[in-house]
Amino acid sequence: MRRIVPIGAALIAAAALVTFPTWSSGWESSRYATTILRDMLVLAILALSLDLLVGSAGLPSLGHAAFFGGGGYAAAIAAQRLANDDLLLGLGAAALVAAFLALVIGVFAVRAAGIFFLMLTLAFAQMVFALAFQATDITGGSNGLSGVHRPTLLGLDFNAPDALFQLVAAVFLIVVALMWRIRSSTYGRALVGLRENERRMRALGYDTTRLKLSAFVLAGAIAGVGGALSGWSLRFVSTNDVGVARSVEAFVAVLIGGTSTLLGPVVGAFVVLYLERVLPSAIPFAETVLGVVFIVFVLAARQGIVGLARTAYERVRT
Amino acid sequence: MSPEVAVLQALNGISFGALLFILAAGLSLIFGMMDVVNLAHGAFYMLGAYVTLTIVQRTGQFWPALLVAPLVVGLLGLAIEPILLRRLRGRHLDQVLLTIGVSLVIADLVGLTFGREIHSVPLPPGLDSSIAVLGGDYPVYRLFVIAFGAALAALLAVIHRRTQLGALIRAGVGDAPMLSALGVDIDRLFATTFAFGAALAGLAGVIAAPVFGIFPGMDVDALIYSLIVVVVGGLGTLSGALVGAGLVGPADTFGKVLFPEFALALIFAIMAFVLLLRPTGLLGRARIAR
Amino acid sequence: MIETRDLRREFGGITALAGVSLTVADGERRAIIGPNGAGKTTLFNILTGELEPTSGEVSIAGEDVTRRRPHELARRGLARMYQRNELFDPLSARENVALAVGAVTGPYRPFTSPPARDLDAADALLDRVGLTDRRGALAKVLSHGERRQLELALALAQRPRLLLLDEPTAGMSPAETARITELIDSLDRALTIVIVEHDMDVVFRLAERITVLHEGRIIAEGTPAEVRADTQVNEVYLGKVVA
Numbered sequence: 001m002r003r004i005v006p007i008g009a010a011l012i013a014a015a016a017l018v019t020f021p022t023w024s025s026g027w028e029s030s031r032y033a034t035t036i037l038r039d040m041l042v043l044a045i046l047a048l049s050l051d052l053l054v055g056s057a058g059l060p061s062l063g064h065a066a067f068f069g070g071g072g073y074a075a076a077i078a079a080q081r082l083a084n085d086d087l088l089l090g091l092g093a094a095a096l097v098a099a100f101l102a103l104v105i106g107v108f109a110v111r112a113a114g115i116f117f118l119m120l121t122l123a124f125a126q127m128v129f130a131l132a133f134q135a136t137d138i139t140g141g142s143n144g145l146s147g148v149h150r151p152t153l154l155g156l157d158f159n160a161p162d163a164l165f166q167l168v169a170a171v172f173l174i175v176v177a178l179m180w181r182i183r184s185s186t187y188g189r190a191l192v193g194l195r196e197n198e199r200r201m202r203a204l205g206y207d208t209t210r211l212k213l214s215a216f217v218l219a220g221a222i223a224g225v226g227g228a229l230s231g232w233s234l235r236f237v238s239t240n241d242v243g244v245a246r247s248v249e250a251f252v253a254v255l256i257g258g259t260s261t262l263l264g265p266v267v268g269a270f271v272v273l274y275l276e277r278v279l280p281s282a283i284p285f286a287e288t289v290l291g292v293v294f295i296v297f298v299l300a301a302r303q304g305i306v307g308l309a310r311t312a313y314e315r316v317r318t
Numbered sequence: 319m320s321p322e323v324a325v326l327q328a329l330n331g332i333s334f335g336a337l338l339f340i341l342a343a344g345l346s347l348i349f350g351m352m353d354v355v356n357l358a359h360g361a362f363y364m365l366g367a368y369v370t371l372t373i374v375q376r377t378g379q380f381w382p383a384l385l386v387a388p389l390v391v392g393l394l395g396l397a398i399e400p401i402l403l404r405r406l407r408g409r410h411l412d413q414v415l416l417t418i419g420v421s422l423v424i425a426d427l428v429g430l431t432f433g434r435e436i437h438s439v440p441l442p443p444g445l446d447s448s449i450a451v452l453g454g455d456y457p458v459y460r461l462f463v464i465a466f467g468a469a470l471a472a473l474l475a476v477i478h479r480r481t482q483l484g485a486l487i488r489a490g491v492g493d494a495p496m497l498s499a500l501g502v503d504i505d506r507l508f509a510t511t512f513a514f515g516a517a518l519a520g521l522a523g524v525i526a527a528p529v530f531g532i533f534p535g536m537d538v539d540a541l542i543y544s545l546i547v548v549v550v551g552g553l554g555t556l557s558g559a560l561v562g563a564g565l566v567g568p569a570d571t572f573g574k575v576l577f578p579e580f581a582l583a584l585i586f587a588i589m590a591f592v593l594l595l596r597p598t599g600l601l602g603r604a605r606i607a608r
Numbered sequence: 609m610i611e612t613r614d615l616r617r618e619f620g621g622i623t624a625l626a627g628v629s630l631t632v633a634d635g636e637r638r639a640i641i642g643p644n645g646a647g648k649t650t651l652f653n654i655l656t657g658e659l660e661p662t663s664g665e666v667s668i669a670g671e672d673v674t675r676r677r678p679h680e681l682a683r684r685g686l687a688r689m690y691q692r693n694e695l696f697d698p699l700s701a702r703e704n705v706a707l708a709v710g711a712v713t714g715p716y717r718p719f720t721s722p723p724a725r726d727l728d729a730a731d732a733l734l735d736r737v738g739l740t741d742r743r744g745a746l747a748k749v750l751s752h753g754e755r756r757q758l759e760l761a762l763a764l765a766q767r768p769r770l771l772l773l774d775e776p777t778a779g780m781s782p783a784e785t786a787r788i789t790e791l792i793d794s795l796d797r798a799l800t801i802v803i804v805e806h807d808m809d810v811v812f813r814l815a816e817r818i819t820v821l822h823e824g825r826i827i828a829e830g831t832p833a834e835v836r837a838d839t840q841v842n843e844v845y846l847g848k849v850v851a
Contacts, residue, residue, distance in 0.1 A: 060411060108594055114411060115355055116593060119545060123589045126542055130582035182718050189722060190715035193696055193707045200694040203656070204766060205682030205711040214716070244538055248418060255415065285430055291422030298416045299405055 018169045021162040031161070038165045038233055040273045041172040045226035046246075047253040047265035048179050052219040054251070055260030056188060057212060058195025059110075060118045062247050063125025064223055066105070069242030070128060071098040071224025072231035073139055076148040087151035087158070087167075090228050098224020099217050101128065106216035110209055113198075122244070129242045144238025148231050158232070168229050175222060180262055182218075191215055192260075249276075252294050258304025267305050322452045327575055328568065329451070333460040335567020336467025337526055341540060342547035342559040343474065344518030350554030351511040353410050354403065358417040360541030361424035362391050362516045366523025367532045368428050371437050380442035380528070387524045388517040395516030399509040421537060429534045436533040463525055470521075474556055483510075519544075543570075546589040609634045609770055609800040610655065615664035617650050624650040625661070626824035632817075637801045639811045642821035643844065648804045649691070651821070652774055655802070656688050657681040668770065682711070687768035689759045691775045691804075697748035701739055701758055704747055705730035708765035730765070737761045737791060753784030760791065771795070773803045777810055789813055812836075820844075 016023075020037060024030045046068050053059040071094035078093035079085050105124045112120050132139045139145060150158045151167075158164045182188045193201050194211055201208050231237040240246065249272060257268020272290065279286040301308055345359045356362075369390050370383040398420060406413045440446065441459050448455035478484040486497070486507060498504040522540075530536070543566070548554075551562020566585065573581035610632040617625040625647045632638045642648050653659035655666060657678040665674045673681060696704050709726045734743055737757040742750060747758060756776060763771055776792065777785045789810050795801065805811050811818065811832070818835045820828040828838045835841055 108590060111594060115414060118411075118414065119355065119549060120590060120593050122542075122545070123549075123586045123593065127583045127586040127590070130586060134579045134582065184721055185718050186710055186713075186720060186722050186726075187715050187718040189703070189707060190710065192699070196696040196698060197694055200690075200696065200762075201707075201711075202678040203682055203688055203690075203694070204708050204762065205679050206715060207679050211715065218718075244542075248422075251415075251418075252422075285426060287426035288423050288430070291419045291426060294422065295402065295416060295419035298412055298419060299402065302412065 014173050017173070018166055020169070021165050034161060034165050036273065036277055038168050039277070040270050041168050042226055042230045042233060043250065043253060043273055044266040044269035045172055045175050045229065046223050046250045047257065047269045048175055049219045049222035049226065050250045051254050051259055051261075051265045052179070052182070052191075052215055052222070054254055055264070056183065056191040056195065057215045059212060059215070060114070060251075061109075061121040061216075061219075062118050062244070062251060063105070063121035063123075063128075064219070064250055065242050065244075065246035066125040066128040067098040067102050067220035067223040068227040068230070068246060068250075069132065069237065069239070070101045070227065071095065071221075072227030072237040072241050073132065073145065074098070074224065075228035076145050076231045076237050077138065079149055079151070080145075085149045085152045087153040090151050090232075091171075091225055094224040094228035095221045096224075098227065099221040101224075102217045102220025103213070106213045106220070110212040110216060122247075125242065125247055126244070129239055129244075132239050132242050140238070142239060144236055144240075145231075146236050148235045148237060150232045150235070164233060168233065171225065171229060175225070176262070176266070178222075183262060195260075252290065254304075255302075256294060256297050256304055258306030258308075261304070261306040261310075264304050264306040271305070322454060325452050326454055326456060327571055329456060329460065329464075331568030331571035333463045333567075334571055335563045335565075336464045337522060337529075338543060338547050338567050339467050339560055339563035340470055340525060341519060341522035342544040342551075342563055343470075343556055344515030344522075345544045346548045346552070346554055346556060346559040347518070348512055348515040349548065352403075352413075352508055354413045354417070355545075356417050356512075356515065357414055357541060358398075358421040358424065359515075359519050359544055360537035360539070361421040361428075362395070362519035363523040363526070363540040363544075364428060364537040365394070365424060366391050366520030367527045367536065368432055368523075369520070370524045370527045371432070371439055371532050374439045380439065383524045383527075384521070388521040391520030391523075392513045392517030396509055396513035398516075399512040400505065403512065404505065404508070421541070425534065425537050432532075434534050436531055438531050439527045441528045459528060463529070466525060471556075471560060478556055546585060549589050550592045609636070609669055610802070611667045612651075612655075613665045615651065615654060615661045615666065617647075617654065617659065618662045623824055625654075625664075627664070628821070628824070628826055629664075630819055630826065630829070632800060632802060635798050635800055637803075637814055637816045639803045639805055639815035639818045640821060641805060641808075641811060641818060645823075646821040647824040648821055649774070650824075652772060652804055656686065656772055682766060685767075685769035686772065687763040687766040687770070688772040689756075689763050689774055689776055691778055693755045693759050695747040695755060695758060695762070698746060700744050700746055701734060701750065701761075702727070702730050702743045704758060705733050705761050705765050708762040709733075712765075712767065733761045733765050736764065738787065753780050753787070756780065756784070756788060757791070760788070764795075768799065770800045771802070773801065773805075775804055775806065777805065777807050785810065 021030070021034050024033055027033060046064070050061065050064045053061045053064070074097035075090035075094040079090055082089070105121070109117060109120045109124060133141055135141070150164055152158065158167050190201075190206060190211060193206070194208055198208050227241060230241060253268035253272040254265050255268065256271050257266065258264025271293075275286050275290040275293065279289065283289070297304065303311070341363060345356055348354055348356045366387040369387040370380070373383040373386060374380055402416055402420070403413055406416060445459045445462050447458050449458050449461070478488065486502060497507070547562035547566050548559055549562070550565055551560065552558020566588070569588065570581065570585055573584050577584070610630075613629050615625050615628040616623070628647070628651060640648050640651065650659065654661050657673070657676050657680065661674065665672055667673060668681070668684060668686065671684070673684070696707065699707070706722055706726055709729045710722060713726065731743065734740055737760050739754060739757050739761065742754055747755065750758060760776070773792070776788055780788065785807065792801070792814055803811070803814060815832060817830065818832055819826055820835060820841050822844050827844065828835055828841045
């Protein structure tokens with residue numbers, strides 16, 4: 001009985017999410033709200049994938065956007081070059097290219113730890129940025145790739161804003177379910193062990209380098225999927241999607257929401273995008289607010305919003 | 319490449335390297351003393367440049383900026399260390415994250431105050447001419463940058479080796495907790511070091527302003543370059559910053575001339591390469607921060 | 609089971625090990641003792657793969673493992689207990705041991721929860737070391753003695769053939785020491801055990817043979833009786849220890 005309530009609630013929330021455009025159509029700013037929510041879900045996917053590294057495995061990556069943008073470019077370019085807008089082709093290309101990038105970078109990056117890992121991921125991501133910037137023929141360089149087609153699947157067309165929203169929402173829910181499964185699995189526990197005491201893990205017989213690399217690749221692939229969705233949403237992929245700013249944005253989202261929790265990255269993504277996109281219409285210094293909020297969280301609420309909520313809940317229970 | 323062009327490019331490379339040294343020295347110093355990678359370093363540089371812009375716009379003079387900008391940025395650093403960083407003493411990764419937040423705030427505030435366009439400051443009078451070098455005309459200002467960088471390096475070396483402050487910094491680079499046990503006021507030392515490092519970044523901003531222009535996003539470029547320099551040359555030491563700047567400056571310059579498509583990626587590849595082989599850099603003596 | 613040949617290890621100018629050759633038989637219980645700085649920890653870290661010798665070789669069960677890394681040694685049946693506990697602090701005792709059990713079965717199952725079998729094995733091990741009622745307690749709230757017991761459980765979870773214990777009774781009260789000594793004594797006789805220890809009572813209770821290190825060399829080796837009687841050992845070490 002105890003499990004039915006949370007599962008039921010989750011299902012209801014999921015259904016509400018996917019049908020959002022429908023039941024919000026009466027709102028004055030319905031179109032705008034759908035767009036913002038869609039972009040929040042895309043950032044949430046990126047943040048969720050990043051937390052697999054930061055939260056679960058304890059690897060602070062500041063270059064995760066390389067895989068997000070890489071996936072976005074891959075999906076758009078594959079569709080263009082092969083003249084095929086199939087959804088599965090696009091997602092597949094995104095995940096594969098992102099995973100491959102993550103593998104190449106990861107092989108080097110996982111040899112470092114802590115601050116050096118952070119700097120290495122930053123450096124490699126900048127390399128990807130530089131390559132995307134220079135390879136104007138393929139990526140459009142600083143102008144980016146515009147005119148990205150939205151995908152189709154078995155006759156279904158995701159061009160309409162509402163249809164695209166539902167696609168994004170569906171993928172988002174799948175990613176959440178995936179993360180939930182991973183976190184409670186043997187693999188997820190092993191990643192936590194890795195984060196808590198790598199030395200001990202090695203002494204127990206775990207090949208920690210391989211474990212770290214697998215997490216890096218998995219996280220990269222999921223980020224790539226997010227990048228594909230971003231490209232389809234904006235009909236545009238650019239070096240902004242692989243840049244430092246995007247990586248930092250994802251990191252900020254993860255921290256504010258709460259690392260190593262299932263919903264933390266999602267909450268964080270919502271907060272970040274609210275501050276970046278909704279608030280600026282009211283006040284001009286929204287980025288500053290975001291920076292200040294981030295600083296406050298690092299100083300006083302390192303466990304993030306979800307972490308705080310959890311602590312509060314525990315306290316109320318006892 | 320003809321010899322004349324090579325020499326001119328070499329001068330460009332050295333000039334860029336001198337600038338990189340001024341920029342990276344502060345970052346290296348802060349890391350060496352406090353084990354913190356100050357990711358707001360680019361923002362400090364940017365602030366120095368924008369302060370220069372303000373001074374030039376208000377007074378029409380460039381030279382006061384050389385004193386005022388580092389002072390302003392240094393004071394900011396002096397405020398940030400005790401108010402923010404000190405609370406996270408011992409939590410190195412969190413300190414690094416904090417500096418990210420600081421950089422976001424500074425970058426946004428600067429953008430709001432000055433707008434998003436590209437600004438420029440003219441070369442200071444007296445240094446705005448060109449001099450004949452090997453048949454070509456070379457900007458005097460760039461030679462000034464080289465001279466300034468060299469002078470600063472010498473000054474820092476003297477402070478580092480022959481004063482008590484320098485001794486403290488050298489010792490701190492070795493073992494901060496030990497210093498504390500010996501009765502040195504660690505709080506004051508850290509605050510001063512951070513302020514000094516920030517001031518150096520601001521100074522770099524002043525020097526660079528007439529050459530590279532002033533625009534939003536310059537903080538990220540500066541941060542990336544200074545990270546590359548200290549990682550390659552050696553995290554934590556001034557000589558490391560010198561070596562790193564000496565390598566990266568010319569490498570970047572020649573790279574952009576010889577293979578422009580890959581120049582950018584090449585620099586990062588060098589950084590990654592060094593990080594892998596010698597995580598502490600060619601000359602560094604860093605401890606692994608957690 | 610273990611054989612080392614002329615192990616040397618230098619750190620800069622300091623020679624920690626100056627040629628150590630020893631042989632530990634299958635199922636033997638060996639203690640390594642010596643004053644501080646004798647090289648016991650260095651030797652230990654080389655045996656566990658966390659350190660490479662400057663020269664010399666180590667073989668385990670006939671296989672040269674000199675260059676092998678810790679996780680490879682663990683897969684070959686080597687388990688260790690650290691001197692300063694290496695546990696997973698925010699996890700419960702049960703989860704700690706489950707991770708150790710999971711190492712044997714392999715972690716690459718991203719979609720399956722730890723099987724009941726693994727959790728049962730974890731519980732059984734916690735029983736074995738006497739932590740039954742502390743199963744759900746987080747490792748960081750356990751007392752020092754309990755943490756050592758947990759360390760031992762982690763090592764046993766690997767189903768090792770060779771157990772290396774680094775000062776198992778360090779920092780323990782007499783009652784805790786007695787309990788852990790008893791526990792180690794009761795372990796399967798087929799298990800080869802090497803203990804580094806300072807507590808002589810524990811050493812004489814558990815060891816079948818003792819190796820004495822001093823300044824990076826073996827100065828004596830033999831049964832407890834032989835070592836006790838050795839004059840050099842008495843001068844260098846035993847004489848300084850309060851019995």
